[in-house]
Amino acid sequence: MFAVYAESFSPDDPLSGMVVGERPEPDVPDGWTTVEVKAASLNHHDLWTLRGVGIKQEQLPMIVGCDAAGIDEDGNEVVVHSVISDPGFSGADETLDPKRSLLSERYQGTFAERVTVPRRNVVPKPASLSFEEAACLPTAWLTAYRMLFVQGGCKPGDVVLVQGAGGGVSTALISLARAGGLKVLVTSREEGKRQRALELGAHEAYETGQRLPTTVDAVMETVGQATWLHSIRSLRVGGTLVTTGATSGNMPADMGLTRIFFLQLKVIGSTMGTRGELASLTSMLDATGVRPVIDRVLPMDQAREGFEAMASGDLFGKVVFTR
Structure with missing residues (x-):
């Protein structure tokens, strides 16, 4: 065959x-x-x-x-x-x-x-x-569904940050989060991808690493090394980071450990x-x-x-x- x-x-x-x-x-x-x-x-x-x-x-x-x-x-x-x-x-x-x-x-x-x-x-x-x-x-959409609603425990009204708009998992996260009643923020290095993310349903789009105007309830992290510290810094007290990939590498120079324990952040892995x-x-x-x-x-x-x-x-x- x-x-x-x-x-x-x-x-x-x-x-x-x-x-x-x-x-x-x-x-x-x-x-x-x-x-x-x-x-x-x-x-x-x-x-x-x-x-x-x-x-x-x-x-x-x-x-x-x-x-x-x-x-x-x-x-x-x-x-x-x-x-x-x-x-x-x-x-x-x-x-x-x-x-x-x-x-x-x-x-x-x-x-x-x-x-x-x-x-x-x-x-x-x-x-x-x-x-x-x-x-x-x-794979991609099931991964996004589990990240948001099972491991992340997101509920209507929550604010979620999706790192790295554009890939299969990221576009699924945007669409499912919006359909689930969440406020969706995204990041991307490319202006074109930020614009398309907004058209897809994201409420706000920012350059990768740009400081957000508010902290968020949860971050969906698929990028890894390049965005990890920004993800940690973007969370509210007691917020949740769900990680399912590390396409940019898995060894950030600064893991943000002090912020994780002081703000009692939750870091949760998610697979499929x-x-x-x-x-x-x-x-x-x-x-x-x-x-x-x-x-x-x-x-x-x-x-x-x-x-x-x-x-x-x-x-x-x-x-x-x-x-």
């Missing part, structure tokens, strides 16, 4: 190891199902895979991709939940399973004609969402989300009419163009591949 896969790793030139070609049909273990992929979306995780992060040499070749929407064996339109928990895990929150993995880490990913997943890992796709829109949800949260997210979009921001839709055989755009940062929203 057609697929986009990693044949080798390169930390400095990740796309050099990517191949667009043919792979064998996926295995279907007991209790798993095959989904015919109609659309799949690109994440930073896919670039990290090509750099050799989270995957071992002996697992190559590996089909990349975490996110997909398609049709299952019974003809149902579904969204694929990409967190694969260990068969022996009995907890309610599979993101807390120490043996969990994502598609394209231990199991073949979604940038292919077909993908296999445990039957429990498919969630019904609302008819109101296109396959392209639904394919944006399982549960199947139940994915179902709640799809229901929220179905009810509110909020839709993912899609930067571009490309045929899967043009995947290299999408990867190049993500590597350069030349995006506002999600890259989606279709079959």
